[in-house]
Amino acid sequence: MWTDTKAEGKQASGSGAGLHQRLLNxxxxxxxxxxxxxxxxxxxxxxxxxxxxxxxxxxxxxxxxxxxxxxxxxxxxxxxxxxxxxxxxxxxxxxxxxxxxxxxxxxxxxxxxxxxxxxxxxxxxxxxxxxxxxxxxxxxxxxxxxxxxxxxxxxxxxxxxxxxxxxxxxxxxxxxxxxxxxxxxxxxxxxxxPAVPPGALEPNATQLSAAEVLYGIPLGVGQIYACGAMGPTLLILGAVLLYSPLLAVHALLGSAAGTLAGLSMAVRHASLYSGLSGFNGALGCIAVGGLFFTFSWRTHLFAIASAFLSAYADIALSNLLGTVGLPACSWAATLAATLMLLLTGRSLAAYRIPIGQVRAPEHNLRSRSQWEAGNTSDRESTDV
The missing domain is CATH 1.10.3430.10 (Ammonium transporter AmtB like domains)
Incomplete structure (x- = not known):
């Protein structure tokens, strides 16, 4: 009887593990x-x-x-x-x-x-x-x-x-x-x-709220879709997380970098609070942080640099185009990411992914690991 109970327990635990595996798959x-x-x-x-x-x-x-x-x-x-x-x-x-x-x-x-x-x-x-x-x-x-x-x-x-x-x-x-x-x-x-330049003077100078600035960091991701509400923004972040956790992390990191760039340039508080200072940084960061380049510590730093470049370029273009009432949209992130992809340094060229082969960052990283493992085994097999 003890052996039967033990076998049933193993079968039940095995079926439970199988169910969890099916759900995971x-x-x-x-x-x-x-x-x-x-x-x-x-x-x-x-x-x-x-x-x-x-x-x-x-x-x-x-x-x-x-x-x-x-x-x-x-x-x-x-x-x-x-x-x-x-x-x-x-x-x-x-x-x-x-x-x-x-x-x-x-x-x-x-x-x-x-x-x-x-x-x-x-x-x-x-x-x-x-x-x-x-x-x-x-x-x-x-x-x-x-x-x-x-x-x-x-x-x-x-x-x-x-x-x-x-x-x-x-x-x-x-x-x-x-x-x-x-x-x-x-x-x-x-x-x-008409668009208002981010460098325009505040109509009523008020003290900067740190909580509102932090609140604006996730909103920077929502502003990619011109969405400035926190609830829908969190749903957008969840959608990005479903596709790629690495992409979601870089989106938040890039928005934080863009917000920091806005703080350093003393842009209007409304730009910081609404996430408008962060969305170009988010786009610039996710383009480099594992999407068009395989993720590594080097490309991670490269992605942060791309976020800051996108954010500062956005401030400059927004102030320029804002004088005639036009928005800078996502020109800054688009131009910055294109510039990053044109860089031909040897240390970065090894991580560059051809446009036709771009997949989710995790897939890119897994494919590179398999490629490197294959090259290593080939070299070992040719050693005499």
Whole structure:
């Protein structure tokens, strides 16, 4: 009887361990790039494929590539503002469908590369519009501007491919500035708020609140999606964490670096509290910290340097463009990350990942470890 009880206990513990392992394996399937889902969706209906492509495009804004992360982020945007969620979805679909209609590369479309610029354009149009929420006339420039991003992406891609550089958000930055320049603050149909330079003097000088500054660090991640509410921002951070813990850590670290840069330049308190000082630093940090470079202590320091460079460049560009009422958007992070990718130092070139092979940071790190292990075994096998 004792032996039977013992065997049953082992079987129960084994089944419990097996259940935990199955749950872990299922969770792991939802992390990273979810490449198995891409294979599974190949023979499914176009509407379902479009949904997955679009959700990948949502996550691509923050340099992730996971449809579940995209779904969480879209839910966060709808939570913060249903109107912004509608605009973002419409811009996303307009740019993705434009890519399908004009016959763009299927791998780029399915990877969401033609969706994120359109989404950003539509979100910023809604944020800067002074006509208020549910202003239906705004849907016209949202659709046209998002579709234009696809054409710009297609035109810039062959040019930047020569240097193995990503198109990134160059189309978004170009289109949103052109839109704001064309309409102007007093346009009768599409009025918008003029941007305020971060270096502008405070109307009423008040004492800086350390708690509010710390509060603004996570908000810097949400501001990548033009979201300034803490609850939705935490959901966005959770979505990034689902895709890659390394990416989430670098996003917060980059936002902290951007906030510190803002403090050192005595920018307006509102920029610090709302996270606007941190979002370019967050983008610059996550681009280098394991995404386009394999993660190591050297590239980690390189990512922090990229965050500070992005933040200071953003302050300078914001003060410059703010004199004519224009925002700097994410020009600083885009230019800083492009500059970092152009560096050819031997110590960094060894960690550079070709654009076509970029995956989640953990996958990049695992692939590099396997490659180095293979090279080591090859060298040992050739030793005499």
């Amino acid at each position: 299922t969770l792991l399937l939802c992390t990273g790039d979810m490449e198995r889902l891409e294979k599974y969706m190949q023979d499914k209906m176009f509407v379902l494929q479009l949904a997955v492509w679009s959700l990948r495009g949502v996550a691509r804004v923050i340099l992730a590539n996971n449809p579940l992360s995209g779904a969480l982020i879209l839910a966060a945007l709808c939570w913060a503002s249903p109107w912004q969620g509608l605009l973002g979805t419409l811009g996303l679909l307009a740019s993705t469908l434009t890519a399908v209609i004009i016959g763009q590369d299927s791998a780029e479309v399915s990877g969401g590369l033609h969706g994120f610029n359109g989404m950003l354009v539509s979100l910023l149009m809604g944020v800067f519009s002074s006509a208020g929420d549910w202003y239906w006339w705004l849907l016209l420039p949202v659709c046209l501007g998002s579709a234009t991003c696809t054409f710009l992406f297609s035109g810039l891609s062959p040019l930047l491919d020569r240097w193995d550089l990503p198109v990134a958000v160059f189309p978004f930055n170009i289109v949103i500035l052109l839109y704001l320049l064309c309409t102007g603050p007093d346009n009768p149909y599409f009025p918008h708020h």
